[in-house]
Amino acid sequence: MYELVVPQFAKMLRNLLANLDEAGKYAGERKFEVDVLLQSRLAPDQFSLMRQLQIACDTAALGAARLAGTEKDAPVNADTEQTMGEIKARIESAISYLRGFSPESFAGAAERRISQPRWKGKTLSGQEFLIHHVIPNFYFHITTAYAILRHNGVGLGKKNYLGDMPYREPA
Amino acid sequence: MYELVVPQFAKMLRNLLANLDEAGKYAGERKFEVDVLLQSRLAPDQFSLMRQLQIACDTAALGAARLAGTEKDAPVNADTEQTMGEIKARIESAISYLRGFSPESFAGAAERRISQPRWKGKTLSGQEFLIHHVIPNFYFHITTAYAILRHNGVGLGKKNYLGDMPYREPA
Numbered sequence A, B: 001m002y003e004l005v006v007p008q009f010a011k012m013l014r015n016l017l018a019n020l021d022e023a024g025k026y027a028g029e030r031k032f033e034v035d036v037l038l039q040s041r042l043a044p045d046q047f048s049l050m051r052q053l054q055i056a057c058d059t060a061a062l063g064a065a066r067l068a069g070t071e072k073d074a075p076v077n078a079d080t081e082q083t084m085g086e087i088k089a090r091i092e093s094a095i096s097y098l099r100g101f102s103p104e105s106f107a108g109a110a111e112r113r114i115s116q117p118r119w120k121g122k123t124l125s126g127q128e129f130l131i132h133h134v135i136p137n138f139y140f141h142i143t144t145a146y147a148i149l150r151h152n153g154v155g156l157g158k159k160n161y162l163g164d165m166p167y168r169e170p171a
Helices: A007-030 A034-039 A049-068 A084-099 A126-151 A158-162 B007-030 B034-039 B049-068 B084-099 B126-151 B158-162
Strands: none
Touching: A007 A034, A007 A049, A007 A084, A007 A126, A007 A158, A007 B126, A034 A049, A034 A084, A049 A084, A049 A126, A126 A158, A126 B007, A126 B126, A126 B158, A158 B126, B007 B034, B007 B049, B007 B084, B007 B126, B007 B158, B034 B049, B034 B084, B049 B084, B049 B126, B126 B158
């Protein structure tokens, strides 16, 4: 569980920061204000890039906290970011927060009963929460953020989304 | 590993089938040929919806087969689908194929050395392959397919992507 949530989500968030840097370069070349991209969306009734980024951070940080049973100590964000600089700082903060978890943080997490305010008392086991909720939601928001950047012309490819692989070279 | 790959990927592919059904209804209402959507894409140098769907199927089926060490028995697809009916049949086929795996299929999978033709002899452990490659790629293509449908006006929401949750009701 630790490997699925902590180092991997932190890696995906770092890839996202690099992709936002690419968006900044692209905006510079094309001479538009990069923050315009943060209000872009793929459909009028879908969340903007800014909201996708905020939710990606929350899904990772609160997902880890709920699994570890430390939700009451998790950071609370007011979602007031307006600029690329502010949202990058929030992503950095989510990465730092994830780094505070260790494999031992998730002892017993698979069996823990987990809920969220909007579930009105309904619960999932930690394993169900991880597999049915945290992982699909996290990758949904990371991929949608990538898709919004791609749709607006930022020069990214799948490798920018996936990041480096820990390959072992052939013997 | 079984829970992450077999029932959950099959569930996401079933959700995808339901979302393609919604696309069909939308095409009927708006009186356009639904197969037009299969050639839609979010950027000119990104794969079309059809290709996203084909790769989602392959990522699930070949991912499971490589983890289980049964890659040589995995289905080979010519990627010749042209219509919504054909790609839906392929998704059904991938779901059926996944159902052939059991928890025992993945005994020793985390330590297995795994490669793909394009990696030129480099390998990942099964655990690395699952976490760094299979899961992020699978959700990438499922989410991008969803995003292409949303961008074209199909009336979907996050619940259509996530599907049902195995909630336990409050006591």
